[in-house]
Amino acid sequence: MPAVHTVLVVGSGLAGTAAAIHLADHGVTVDLIEIKPDIAAIGSGITLQGNALRELRKLGVWEAVQANGYSYDSLGLRAPNPDGTLLAYQSDEAGRWDVYVQRLADGRRTIVSTNGGDLPSWTPDGSSIVFRAGSSLLRAQVQADTLTVRAAERVGEAGTARPIGIAPDGRVLLDRGSVDEQTTAVIALNWEQEIRRLLGPPSARMPR
Ligand SMILES: Cc1cc2nc3c(=O)[nH]c(=O)nc-3n(C[C@H](O)[C@H](O)[C@H](O)COP(=O)(O)OP(=O)(O)OC[C@H]3O[C@@H](n4cnc5c(N)ncnc54)[C@H](O)[C@@H]3O)c2cc1C
Numbered sequence: 001m002p003a004v005h006t007v008l009v010v011g012s013g014l015a016g017t018a019a020a021i022h023l024a025d026h027g028v029t030v031d032l033i034e035i036k037p038d039i040a041a042i043g044s045g046i047t048l049q050g051n052a053l054r055e056l057r058k059l060g061v062w063e064a065v066q067a068n069g070y071s072y073d074s075l076g077l078r079a080p081n082p083d084g085t086l087l088a089y090q091s092d093e094a095g096r097w098d099v100y101v102q103r104l105a106d107g108r109r110t111i112v113s114t115n116g117g118d119l120p121s122w123t124p125d126g127s128s129i130v131f132r133a134g135s136s137l138l139r140a141q142v143q144a145d146t147l148t149v150r151a152a153e154r155v156g157e158a159g160t161a162r163p164i165g166i167a168p169d170g171r172v173l174l175d176r177g178s179v180d181e182q183t184t185a186v187i188a189l190n191w192e193q194e195i196r197r198l199l200g201p202p203s204a205r206m207p208r
Helices: 014-025 050-058 062-068 191-199
Strands: 006-010 029-033 076-080 086-091 098-103 109-111 118-122 128-133 136-143 153-157 162-166 172-175
Touching: 006 014, 014 029, 050 062, 076 118, 086 118, 086 128, 098 128, 118 162, 128 162
Parallel strands: 006 029
Antiparallel strands: 076 086, 086 098, 098 109, 118 128, 128 136, 136 153, 162 172
16 A cells, blocks of 8 residues: 555646656545646657666566657767757768668668767758768758769868757858867856955845
8 A cells, every 4th residue: 555645736747747647556546637738749759778778678668669769779969950840960880880861751771971970969840951971061962752872072170070960051050069178167256255346246236
């Protein structure tokens, strides 16, 4: 017999729902409440790893998740196109990183990089994939309906930077890491006074 008989779970996200199911399985009467009027999927289920999958199996929904998911045997980074029908991903299944594009509807896929590549991103209009090949940035046009990929053209130099996004005008956002490596540390013993000194007195117009 459980020590408690009724439980109110607030929030029907993954954690609340899983807790409610497990409690109910152990004979507890559960009320699960949610403030939002509908269930939103944003931010959950993009990639699910071993611990989450084991939990889904315990909850009895693993088969349904597996049937609706896409599993990969290789390590990969994936990016869906803007309308969520194609997936660009990098995979090391051929012994080096390459970029592939896969159609989610039927699982058909094709290779995008001809000489190795990684870190794919979609252009905002969904027409092309930009990826890194060595120190170059390449762009390959993808025909979504036929899943054909045009030969990639060089659009810039990445050096050792990582492409992390593409602006609407086509410019590629590069993460160059830390430019000036900080080698000194500052220790402030009276940090509260120090912050007050640096920030100055609060504005009289600030809400209190
Ligand atoms: C952009 C993004 C991408 C992510 N990608 C991944 C991913 O690829 N893989 C992965 O495993 N995880 C991913 N996550 C993390 C994942 O979404 C969270 O870890 C997970 O959803 C947390 O679940 P939760 O139940 O703890 O919280 P939540 O899902 O936030 O659920 C909390 C619920 O409580 C409700 N609530 C809040 N206050 C009240 C109240 N007062 N009364 C009633 N209801 C209330 C909320 O409306 C919400 O529905 C991502 C998150 C984000 C934001």
